[in-house]
Amino acid sequence: MPKTNTPISSENQNFYVDTLHTGLNNPWGMVWLPDGRMLVTERKGELLVFENEQDTGTKISGFPETYERGQGGLMDIQLHPNYTENGWIYATYAKPGQGGGSTALIRFKLGNNEITDLETLYQTMPLSTSGVHFGSRIIFDKAGYLYFSTGERGTKGNAQNLANDLGKIHRLHADGRIPGDNPFVNTSGAKPSIWSYGHRNVQGMVYDGSNDLIYATEHGPRGGDELNIIEKGKNYGWPIITYGIDYSGAIISELTGKPGMEQPIHYWTPSIATCGLLYYTGDRYAGWQGNLFAGALALTHVARIEISNGKYTHEEKLLEGIGRVRHIAQSPDGFIYILTEGPGMLLKLMPLE
Template identity: 60%
Template sequence: MNPIKIILAILIFLGVSTIAKSCTPKVEDGTPEAPLTEFQFSTETEKMSIKVDTLYSDLQNPWGMTWLGDGKMLITERKGEILIFDKDEFTGQRVQGLPAVYAKGQAGLLDITAHPDYAQNGWIYIAYAKPVPGGGATTIARFKLNGNTATSFEDLIVTTPAWNGGTHYGSRIVFDNQNFLFFTNGERGSQNNAQNLSNSHGKVHRIHDDGRIPTDNPFVNTENAIPSIWTFGNRNPQGMIFDQVNNRLWSVEHGPRGGDELNLIEKGKNYGWPVITYGINYNGTPITDLTEKEGMEQPVKYWVPSIATCGMTLVTSDNYPAWKGNILVAALAGTHIARVEMDGTRATGEEKLLQGIGRVRQVSQSPDGYIYAITEGTGLLIKLLPATGM
């Protein structure tokens, strides 16, 4: 579908006005010539006016994005590509020298993030489904970038057991204030994996930035337990963010039919899947009759019906004063961004932003304090700008 038509449909749906537009033919390989397709519109939200700037419209199945601190931004495509942007424009380049990925269903090249000390060490981290005997394995790896070529590539941790299928691979990567790396891993659609400490699936994990296992991980001395496990009982956590000011780790978990969750992730805790849930099976049958149980955590917020939560970010920027402290959650089935108002660790309100924009896979705040989002279906990279003072 023509991206201009997509945006026009959005404008009609939202009842907002066009600010600027331009479109450019593409060369045979699909790479847009400069200037890129751009489209802007403004819209009113409950607490502020924003402009939405479409920076790119040819994404296929994007998953993650990160910034390198020199104006460059990287976006992953699940099929195994990393697109290189510079100052909000696609350079036409993709990272070369990456390994093959197990690209099946929801598996493939997933999240990406730069090390907090990237300016000093140059490390870039990815989560990807590694092809292994027996299927695929969520894997955390790192590499350096020389021009547009990946160098010094190394796998840091490969989850087990291998899985022949493309369901529930996670995966997000975040660093905390001590540069510990946390990553999520889905339970592969096999519910009981999440409660089994002897496999990696349905868990949040914690490792050092070089792949070593921290000695203070909660199950490091538990017989037969995977030592990288930080929490368990997690169905398919596709979003995660670390609150640096309050030292809090947050995750959103993609539920079944209903039962998406926003969770405060804390050391060693059991988040209940599939013993407790607010969702049901996709065919309408019950999973369990329990929504709570002693020793299992309750979500801070849950969604029924499901919005299909994915990526997330915490608004810390002064660019959005009315949203500061809110958590933004990407909604795939909801085709919007959920703005969740927070009071400490309590969710107190919610607003649906940009309804109909597409299957929002990730929403992120850039180092200079602007909010970006990537979508499937409509294939957009968008930037949200405060309308006042622009």
Template identity: 60%
Template sequence: MKRAFLPALFASAIILLSCSTKPANDVEKEEPKVADSTGFTVKTIYSELSNPWGMVWLPDGRLLVTERAGEILVFKNDKFTGEKLKGVPAVFNKGQGGLMDIKLHPDYKKNGWIYITYAKPVEGGATTALARFKLNGNNITDLTDIYTAKPYISADFHFGSRVVFDKDGYLYVSSGERGTQPKVQELDNDHGKIHRLFDDGRIPQDNPFVGQPGAHGSIWTLGHRNPQGMVYDAVNNHIWEVEHGPKGGDELNLIEKGKNYGWPKTSYGINYDGTVLTPNKELPGIENPKHYWVPSIATCGLSIVTGDKYPGWKGNLLVGALALMHINRVTINGTEYKSEQRLLQNKGRFRYVAESPDGYIYAVTEGPGALLKLIPNKK
């Protein structure tokens, strides 16, 4: 969520609140439709998750689900095997910190690399880290951090983070701003940015700020608050991102090289105490969101439907909503937001939604912690 800096003592509690106030001068928006869910049924695969964050399918059919406390659970044939991966790195399991996203390398069948993001304990606090590893059975091997956000921050909130690969094999990882508002607009730090790397952590020399004095060369875009959703649209070669606003102003952004997405100079949200965060919703040189939510739905996790199992859904974005507890199905027209529908209202705090290799939609929730599967009804 985009918000003004608050002491770390209060930040973790506040982020969990549903945001219901909108700026007095904000434009009235059409109420999104609550979707008719009769086209599918919901199957609960597992109901004992604790703060799940990410999930990914291995070629052998196993599903890996990350939990923030630092565990990776193994599922097979829509059942929990009772197994967990061994050798997960130590995580900073405090506040919003912990184990987060998980992603396979595009050439996983050849090289075996799996990527995770996590809050890494460091001197003075924690930082967003990106690591990769291989598997030998359920044992993690060859574990290596290939990126850590710097400088290190003591705050226990706004770590981000998600990982995507594009068609050329470049890796993108998002990093939250950690409450360092002014620094988000500066290039001498990694916070509130999306970074572009080679798959081993090296920095591509055609990144937009490479060679600029004092700038961190990994930066691809800046001006983000807490980006907890990101997906690559392979059909159109686009990267979409969602991030938390403060009290109002969650954003859907189209990510493009070198652009500035505004935080904290621009926002459609306000401070938690109701005061004005910034008078600016738009500014020259700032990339406007393709859509924003007031009140905040607390966006988390983002995927794109590529299959045909759900009529009319192909090409839609699926956004997890924490505070308003639903899956948000967003229809896009090229690079523009078109409409949305809310699915599974009040079913839980949706942390992530993903499409399996065989085209089914799965979701993980917290409060209650569950793994769900959306099964299309037979015609």
């Protein structure tokens, strides 16, 4: 792991790592409030607020009971695009219920480090006792629609079944209503919130507002992690097509392509275990504008990805051995922050001329 303040040379931008915080457990998501405070989610069900970069973090009270099982827990967090007017904060977490748990989307407000006005906007069904593949990331597009991802909970067939919520990306209005132009609103038996399906476990999702594109990274099994462009009503193929094999070595499918199913714009074999995704739009790192940054849990690095007209063109590994990279985000003032687990750290990348 690079030491703090040690210059690091990379292809298009030199930088150093500023280690802001250590001692985190399994941090998952992060977002900045307009007053400069930072919110960080911990998978165990804790929401932390950092008053500044020297603060050690304070636990926000009032977060609901979390289904902390395996990969399940408190996951992503995002602000409403008009947060300064309405104060809404959105999160996804594993919600317990009769028969297991599920991925739920909530929104709430903050007052004196306490959650208020909490609303459950969507709870995925069916419930499952599985401890894997909950998703989940949240994004908003420029029209104000909300998208969130959910994994197939380890049951492969869920991803192709439009009658359940699992292995999908969902699209909602910001208040949880179903948009009338969603692709399966008029499909008998289908969940009307579904925007795309055939996903295994999307844990990275980002909106490119300049090109009106949604990028998502998805865990494959052994190999076959995917980078996709997400489009309305499309089927991304899991488990009918895949570039990976099962953890046992067994063949999941002989097919890597099939008519009517989307191809990734890139896939990783062996699996890097993709988690967290950033589309960089700032001006702090001149060489990185318009690049994607994907976290690697298993291979413990940040993948810097160059894209052109929606096509993958080049990749560079940054910070190899840094730890399990859970998320990467851009602050309002254009800096890149990274959350890792094992060890649990909050890092800031500082550009060098």
